[in-house]
Amino acid sequence: MARVVVVGAGMGGLAAAARLAATEHRVTVLEQSGTYGGKLGELRRDGFAFDTGPSLLTLPRVYRDLFAETGGDLDAAVEVVPVEPTCHYRFADGSEVDLPHDPAAVPGALEAAFGAGAGREWAELMADAARLWELVGESVLQRPLNGVGDLVRRSASVRDLWALAPWRTLRAVGRRLSDPRARMLLDRYATYSGSDPRRLPGLMTVVPYVEQRYGGWYVRGGLRRLGDALFAHCRGLGVRFEFGARVTAVRAAGGGVTLAGGAVVPADVVVSDADARHLYGHLLTDRRARAPRRALARAVPSLSGFVLLLALRGRSPRPYHHRVLFPADYDAEFDALFGPDPRPVPDPTVYVCSPDDPTVAPEGHEAWFVLVNAPRQGQVDWTAPGVAEGYADRVLDVLAERGHDVRDRLLWREVRTPADWERDTGSVGGALYGSSSNGARAALLRPANRSPVPGLYLVGGSAHPGGGLPLVAMSAKIAADLIGPA
Incomplete structure (x- = not known):
C-alpha cells in the first residue's frame, strides 16, 4: 500500500484519488481552498443557484466508467439528463438556429x-x-x-x-x-x-x-452535483481530505510535499492537480523539472472568462438551456483577445446558460450564467477601480442589443473576473483551460502525466489530454494506470 498525496481537489484530482483508493493505495488530498471541485464551482444566494464553471457535460460515459470501475454507480448518485436543443444560436443579422441533441x-x-x-x-x-x-x-x-x-x-x-x-x-x-x-x-x-x-x-x-x-x-440541480457525487464517492473509498492546506513545495522522489508553515506530508507518490505552470515554476526545484519548465515557458496560457451571475425576476418567453449570441465581427473578438494589445472585447460573443430546473431558482424566476471570453489578469488589470463593474454594464447592454434586455428584471448580480479565477484556482492569470491549443504542439503535447521526477504524476486541465470535464477524468485514469495498484 503506497502513500499517495494528491495536490488539489479539482475534478482531475478527485478522479485520481478515487481510482487510486480503489486499488488499495492510502490517499490523502490536500486542497488550498475550503472546498473541492476546482473550477466546478457553485454560488447559492436567496434561493438561486449557479454553476460558476462548466455548464455542459459531454461524454458522460467517462464518469459512468469512473464510478463503475471504482465500485460506484453514477446514475444512482446524480440524474444526468439530455439538453434539448443542445444550443440555440443567434447571429447578428437576426437569424437563428437550434442544434438538436440528436446528431x-x-x-x-x-x-x-x-x-x-x-x-x-x-x-x-x-x-x-x-x-x-x-x-x-x-x-x-x-x-x-x-x-x-x-x-x-x-x-x-x-x-x-x-x-x-x-x-x-x-x-x-x-x-x-x-x-x-x-x-x-x-x-x-x-x-x-x-x-x-x-x-x-x-x-x-x-x-x-x-x-x-x-x-x-446536464446534471439535475447543476453540474456541481457531479462534484458532490465524486467527493462523496472518494470519502466512501477512504480518501482523506485536508482543506486549507497550501502546498509550497513538492520534494524529490519519496519525499512528499511541504505545506505553508513548513510541515512535511510524507508520500511515496505525488499526484499534482495543480496548474502545470505553478507546479514546475514554483513547487519543484528538482533539476529534472527543467525541460518541462522550459516547454511551459514557450506555451501560451488559454484565454480567461468574464462572468455575470444574474438573478432575474420572471420567466423568458423563449427559454433555452444554452444560447450563444454572436457579434457581427467575430474576428474582432479574437484580435482583441490574442492580438499584441489584449483588451476586453467591445462587442463580444455572449454565452448564456439558464437551466429550466426548478432547483436552481425560486418559482417564476431564472438564474442566468453569462460568460464572455476575456483576457487574463495581467493582460488587463481586472482589479482596477471600475473596470469589472463597467464591463459588466457593457455586457448587459450587449445582451439588450441582441434582443435579451434583462436589466429591468435584475434582482441582483455577481461579477467574476479573471482575477477571481486566478485567486480561486491558482491558474495563471485565470486561464480557464490551462494552455491554449494555438498550434499543433500546444494542442497535442501538453505536459505529460508522468513527470521526469520519479514518483510525481500530473492530472487536470493543464496536463495531457487537456481541459474539460471528460478530459480531466481521462487524465486521472492515465495517471492511475501508470502508478498501478498497491
Missing part, C-alpha cells in the same frame, strides 16, 4: 436555417471529424503521450498522419462551409479550449463531433 437531426436544422447545401456540407465535415476521433479518441487522448515520437508511432500509416494535418487550422477547415454563419459556428468550438480558430489545429473538429455524436448533458 442525425443536426444537418436538417442547418439546412433549414442556412439554406440548401448547408446541412450536407456540415455532415461531410463531421464525417471527416469522425475519422479523426477514431485516430485520437483512444490512442492519443486516453493513453500517456510523451512527445512527437509517441504521436508518430501511434499513427498506423502516413495516411493517418495526413488526416491529422496539424498544419491546417480550424479556420482553414471551415472554408469548406459556404455559409459564413456555419463557419462562425465552427469557429466557436475553438473557445472550448481557450484558443483562436485561426491558429487552432483543424483536427479539433473532433470537439463539435463529440458534442453532437454523444450529446450535451
Whole structure:
C-alpha cells in the first residue's frame, strides 16, 4: 500500500484519488481552498443557484466508467439528463438556429436555417471529424503521450498522419462551409479550449463531433452535483481530505510535499492537480523539472472568462438551456483577445446558460450564467477601480442589443473576473483551460502525466489530454494506470 498525496481537489484530482483508493493505495488530498471541485464551482444566494464553471457535460460515459470501475454507480448518485436543443444560436443579422441533441437531426436544422447545401456540407465535415476521433479518441487522448515520437508511432500509416494535418487550422477547415454563419459556428468550438480558430489545429473538429455524436448533458440541480457525487464517492473509498492546506513545495522522489508553515506530508507518490505552470515554476526545484519548465515557458496560457451571475425576476418567453449570441465581427473578438494589445472585447460573443430546473431558482424566476471570453489578469488589470463593474454594464447592454434586455428584471448580480479565477484556482492569470491549443504542439503535447521526477504524476486541465470535464477524468485514469495498484 503506497502513500499517495494528491495536490488539489479539482475534478482531475478527485478522479485520481478515487481510482487510486480503489486499488488499495492510502490517499490523502490536500486542497488550498475550503472546498473541492476546482473550477466546478457553485454560488447559492436567496434561493438561486449557479454553476460558476462548466455548464455542459459531454461524454458522460467517462464518469459512468469512473464510478463503475471504482465500485460506484453514477446514475444512482446524480440524474444526468439530455439538453434539448443542445444550443440555440443567434447571429447578428437576426437569424437563428437550434442544434438538436440528436446528431442525425443536426444537418436538417442547418439546412433549414442556412439554406440548401448547408446541412450536407456540415455532415461531410463531421464525417471527416469522425475519422479523426477514431485516430485520437483512444490512442492519443486516453493513453500517456510523451512527445512527437509517441504521436508518430501511434499513427498506423502516413495516411493517418495526413488526416491529422496539424498544419491546417480550424479556420482553414471551415472554408469548406459556404455559409459564413456555419463557419462562425465552427469557429466557436475553438473557445472550448481557450484558443483562436485561426491558429487552432483543424483536427479539433473532433470537439463539435463529440458534442453532437454523444450529446450535451446536464446534471439535475447543476453540474456541481457531479462534484458532490465524486467527493462523496472518494470519502466512501477512504480518501482523506485536508482543506486549507497550501502546498509550497513538492520534494524529490519519496519525499512528499511541504505545506505553508513548513510541515512535511510524507508520500511515496505525488499526484499534482495543480496548474502545470505553478507546479514546475514554483513547487519543484528538482533539476529534472527543467525541460518541462522550459516547454511551459514557450506555451501560451488559454484565454480567461468574464462572468455575470444574474438573478432575474420572471420567466423568458423563449427559454433555452444554452444560447450563444454572436457579434457581427467575430474576428474582432479574437484580435482583441490574442492580438499584441489584449483588451476586453467591445462587442463580444455572449454565452448564456439558464437551466429550466426548478432547483436552481425560486418559482417564476431564472438564474442566468453569462460568460464572455476575456483576457487574463495581467493582460488587463481586472482589479482596477471600475473596470469589472463597467464591463459588466457593457455586457448587459450587449445582451439588450441582441434582443435579451434583462436589466429591468435584475434582482441582483455577481461579477467574476479573471482575477477571481486566478485567486480561486491558482491558474495563471485565470486561464480557464490551462494552455491554449494555438498550434499543433500546444494542442497535442501538453505536459505529460508522468513527470521526469520519479514518483510525481500530473492530472487536470493543464496536463495531457487537456481541459474539460471528460478530459480531466481521462487524465486521472492515465495517471492511475501508470502508478498501478498497491
